[in-house]
Amino acid sequence: MKYSKQRELIKQTVLNSSHPTAEDVYLTLVEDNPQLSLGTVYRNLNTLCDKGVIKRVAIPNSKDYFDGILSEHQHLICDKCHNIFDLDVKAMDELADKIEKDQGIKVSSLQLFVKGVCHNCQKDID
Amino acid sequence: MKYSKQRELIKQTVLNSSHPTAEDVYLTLVEDNPQLSLGTVYRNLNTLCDKGVIKRVAIPNSKDYFDGILSEHQHLICDKCHNIFDLDVKAMDELADKIEKDQGIKVSSLQLFVKGVCHNCQKDID
DNA sequence: TGATAAAATAGTAATAGTTACTATTATTAA
DNA sequence: TTAATAATAGTAACTATTACTATTTTATCA
Numbered sequence A, B: 001m002k003y004s005k006q007r008e009l010i011k012q013t014v015l016n017s018s019h020p021t022a023e024d025v026y027l028t029l030v031e032d033n034p035q036l037s038l039g040t041v042y043r044n045l046n047t048l049c050d051k052g053v054i055k056r057v058a059i060p061n062s063k064d065y066f067d068g069i070l071s072e073h074q075h076l077i078c079d080k081c082h083n084i085f086d087l088d089v090k091a092m093d094e095l096a097d098k099i100e101k102d103q104g105i106k107v108s109s110l111q112l113f114v115k116g117v118c119h120n121c122q123k124d125i126d
Numbered sequence C: 001t002g003a004t005a006a007a008a009t010a011g012t013a014a015t016a017g018t019t020a021c022t023a024t025t026a027t028t029a030a
Numbered sequence D: 001t002t003a004a005t006a007a008t009a010g011t012a013a014c015t016a017t018t019a020c021t022a023t024t025t026t027a028t029c030a
Helices: A005-017 A024-031 A038-050 A093-105 A119-125 B005-016 B022-030 B038-052 B090-102 B121-125
Strands: A055-057 A065-067 A074-078 A084-085 A106-117 B053-059 B066-069 B074-078 B084-087 B106-117
Touching: A005 A038, A024 A038, A024 B090, A038 A055, A065 A106, A084 A093, A093 B106, A106 A119, A106 B074, A106 B090, B005 B022, B038 B053, B038 B074, B090 B106, B106 B121
Parallel strands: A074 A106, B074 B106
Antiparallel strands: A055 A065, A074 A084, A106 B106, B053 B066, B074 B084
């Protein structure tokens, strides 16, 4: 894989922002790099995911988000502000084991989508 | 809401098949109803979901599936045959409670996506 | 350093799944 | 049976993403 300035910028943008979409990354970078192409952003986000440099957060009925945090964690989608927040749900491995035992199937991946109200928005309600 | 023959057929097709997509429903029905429009299928699937007659199974990076079983359950997406299977995961309510306590947030919905190998495909492996 | 090969880019076209629009048809209620 | 209104078929449009292609950038090595 050859170095490219664009890929470097895209990587840094994901690492320095919270769950940006491809479009977020593009809009962030295009200001100082007016020649940047949205296709380049998509292509590099895919490459970076494939190489394990970043992770894709794929949410049902929504565009993809990207995440610079590689350790396993789950996500909260806030009902109010629609932002995405990291959740450290401890019980996932046990749950996978339980499902394997109870259902008699092999589990290769387990993903949890939590919808609710984030800390910030909860403050606004109180 | 006025009766329509098309909506009735669409509803029956969802109730009588296992997790069909909009296209599945359309292809099933169009044979005996050549005038049926795909738009009508989409519109009525949405209406039936809104009215609580059927449920939408929205899976990340995939088209929507529909489900005639209304009771709360989770889904297995098989790595081999890519079909969708119902899973009765008992621990969901407890998990929601635990997340609310641990994370200090209000959970409005909790969805689990299990990827793995279904019973049928597991048989083929053995 | 300069030539060459390989990879990446920008810009655009194409795709998949779904929704929106509109003229026509079917259903319902009086 | 007519009049209203809701639903349809057929098509266009939309959104998120991928594919294509001519040009540019990067890396290699003589």
